Amino acid sequence: MIILKIVPVCLMFILSYSVYAIGNTQEQLAIFKLNLVDDSEPKFYFVKLLQGSHIVIYDKDGNKKQSIQPIFPDLEDDYKKNKYQLPQKYRQSFLTASGISETDNLFVYNYEYNKLYSFPISKLEVFAIKSDCLPTDEKNYQFGFGLELNQLPQDYDPNDTTFVYIGKESPFAQEQLTLLNWQKISDKEHNYLAQAHGLHYYLWTSGKSSWDPDYYPKCEGLVVKNDKNKILLDEVLTQAYSSLPLNGKDKDHEYKKQWTGKLFKNKPLVVFGFFSRMGCPVIDFIDSSFPSYDIRLRCDSRFVYYSCKLFLKMAKTNKIKRR
Incomplete structure (x- = not known):
């Protein structure tokens, strides 16, 4: 077995x-x-x-x-x-x-x-x-x-x-975070788009599985751009990460995974819930001057x-x- x-x-x-x-x-x-x-x-x-x-x-x-x-x-x-x-x-x-x-x-x-x-x-x-x-x-x-x-x-x-x-x-700012609302789009590089805080959140997923009809889409990569189309964050699924399902419902579950907003005081906006590492949702700052390793995730599996x-x-x- x-x-x-x-x-x-x-x-x-x-x-x-x-x-x-x-x-x-x-x-x-x-x-x-x-x-x-x-x-x-x-x-x-x-x-x-x-x-x-x-x-x-x-x-x-x-x-x-x-x-x-x-x-x-x-x-x-x-x-x-x-x-x-x-x-x-x-x-x-x-x-x-x-x-x-x-x-x-x-x-x-x-x-x-x-x-x-x-x-x-x-x-x-x-x-x-x-x-x-x-x-x-x-x-x-x-x-x-x-x-x-x-x-x-x-x-x-x-x-x-x-x-x-x-x-x-x-350390929490206590400013209500935004649950990202995904809309499917026709794009050569991305499958879904959400908008919040004047930013555009693009992602692509693993899509439907040919061998599992009940498979729910999971995140494979994320790009965050501002209103001038400048890339602020580019995150891709790696071997160190596990992908998480999109916000929404399949026939058995309701998912509330991807959030964005001001999570921490005196720090930039964050986005998280696309990938997990050791059971922790990976938190990324939408600012290259604040690397993600400033957050020490200890909520592991x-x-x-x-x-x-x-x-x-x-x-x-x-x-x-x-x-």
């Missing part, structure tokens, strides 16, 4: 990120993702910051400054639980490894509805979430902050239209929370077979 080959590879990929290097990132905006952990009682939101136990911190010159290993080393139950609340005596080790202070705030920004929520770090608990169901130790856990469901609106869905930032002040009961149940029913 294909699953037999995929699962070990995925596990090795996750474990390969048990060592993090945290450098001089003050000039970057670190953006995280808010994950809904619904396979837990009670359910809760989780902002993943670190994976694994061996955290190496470097100074601005790239020299090793500090090594923290492990974060919580003396569990008496041999890491049998899927979730732990980090004991207070290890909290500072986690904060140091994450580059976070108790005086910081965790900002949750829903850009679809232009709503900002703020939570003092000093009031948030730190959790360790198990990454898989195999015999494990600390390096198989993901560390981050937890939010109770009642700390956000009851119908809140963080999966598609939320960014998280941790710091003293919110390495957040994994498996239900061991479900895993074992599927194994018993031969849906998952072991070697």
Whole structure:
């Protein structure tokens, strides 16, 4: 079965990120993702910051400054639980490894509805979430902050239209972003056009698939031009990216992926939702003097929370077979 080959590879990929290097990132905006952990009682939101136990911190010159290993080393139950609340005596080790202070705030920004929520770090608990169901130790856990469901609106869905930032002040401009409305066009180079903020957004897609009639168009490339036809941004799908579907509906889903506008204070307009990298929507400034690497995307797909009961149940029913 294909699953037999995929699962070990995925596990090795996750474990390969048990060592993090945290450098001089003050000039970057670190953006995280808010994950809904619904396979837990009670359910809760989780902002993943670190994976694994061996955290190496470097100074601005790239020299090793500090090594923290492990974060919580003396569990008496041999890491049998899927979730732990980090004991207070290890909290500072986690904060140091994450580059976070108790005086910081965790900002949750829903850009679809232009709503900002703020939570003092000093009031948030730190959790360790198990990454898989195999015999494990600390390096198989993901560390981050937890939010109770009642700390956000009851119908809140963080999966598609939320960014998280941790710091003293919110970087979000809180100016309503524009969901791009695509119109199909007849052009030799482009398939679709949208207009916003006096700019023209051209893109081409992979189109319909000859072997899959239900295939929904996905982005292959984007060009943004001003009213003088000058190219301000030219972005093409690469091996580092995955393409995302266009805004709109297919027969089963409604997509709200491509947005543009002033997302950050004191920075140019952005556009995002055409491509993803490690599960993060790639954010581009529509200004060549502001490279995209000024944004450090940390909302990656390495957040994994498996239900061991479900895993074992599927194994018993031969849906998952072991070697």
